[in-house]
Amino acid sequence: MADVEYGDLGTPRDDVEALAVVAEQVDRAALERFPKLRLVANYGAGYDLVDVDACRERGVVVTNTPGVTAAATADLAMGLILAVLRRIAAGDRVVRSGRWGSGWADEPLRGDEVSGATLGIVGLGRTGQAVAHRARGFEMQVLYTRSKPDDDPAYRPLDELLGQAEVVTLHVPLTDETRGFVDARRLALMRDGACLVNTSRGQVVDEDALVAELVSGRLRAGLDVFANEPDVPSELHALDNVVMTPHLGTATEATREAMTRALVDNLLAVERGARPPNAV
Secondary structure, X not given: OOOOOOOOOOOOOOOOOEEEEOOOOEOHHHHHOOXXXXXXXXXXXXXXXXXXXXXXXXXXXXXXXXXXXXXXXXXXXXXXXXXXXOOHHHHHHHHHHOOOOOOOOOHHHOOOOOOOOEEEXXXXXXXXXXXXXXXXXXXXXXXXXXXOOOOOOOEOOHHHHHHHOOEEEEOOOOOOOOOOOEOHHHHHHOOOOOXXXXXXXXXXXXXXXXXXXHHXXXXXXXXXXXXXXXXXXXXXXXXXXXXXXXXOOOOOHHHHHHHHHHHHXXXXXXXXXXXXXXXX
């Protein structure tokens, strides 16, 4: 695995032993094109685009780069919370349009206090914990839910959390269990004016149902991920109650360097015949 090339997963190759992939679909058909493949190294923590079962059947190791993405993603989640509640993006548009200082009043841009707001965290892994740490610094009241209930006073079952939180932030992997689990019924449980923040995967939310809630103006949102990236529902483009970013969760210099080091460590381990440090 000493030679490194950029290539197309649609082109068959009988000399490729490792694939380093970023947001690429590695399914059974792709695996058939690389008969000598030993490793699929995903550049990122999520590996929902890789058919892990098919890889396992063929003896192909799958790795990812977890543990180094939490801080940057948590920072972005907090940024989206601030941007929505304090209407930062809308204010930026007012300044750029020249309406500020020309008879414009600030009433339309009055937002909500972040301090004292109730934050509901869905998923308390590394990123969820990092968000909780940051939110407490803003004096938010933090609740959370996760797959295993516990006796912590801050724990809530998901449906209960959705009804209590003023801001709900999603930090779960995309699995068969989480795909579309924030559906129309659960969105309807959220309080009027509540904000949904998603920096995990777009498919964990029923996007059509969310768009309907946002168009109606009942909910607000900060979205870094979408169901069919890079396509974004056209209805969202003109809405002032949603702030959108183009999947920037891990997009910092330090985090991308750490992800690259982790990916290379996985490659080198497999080349030596050792178990990679981040095998899925």
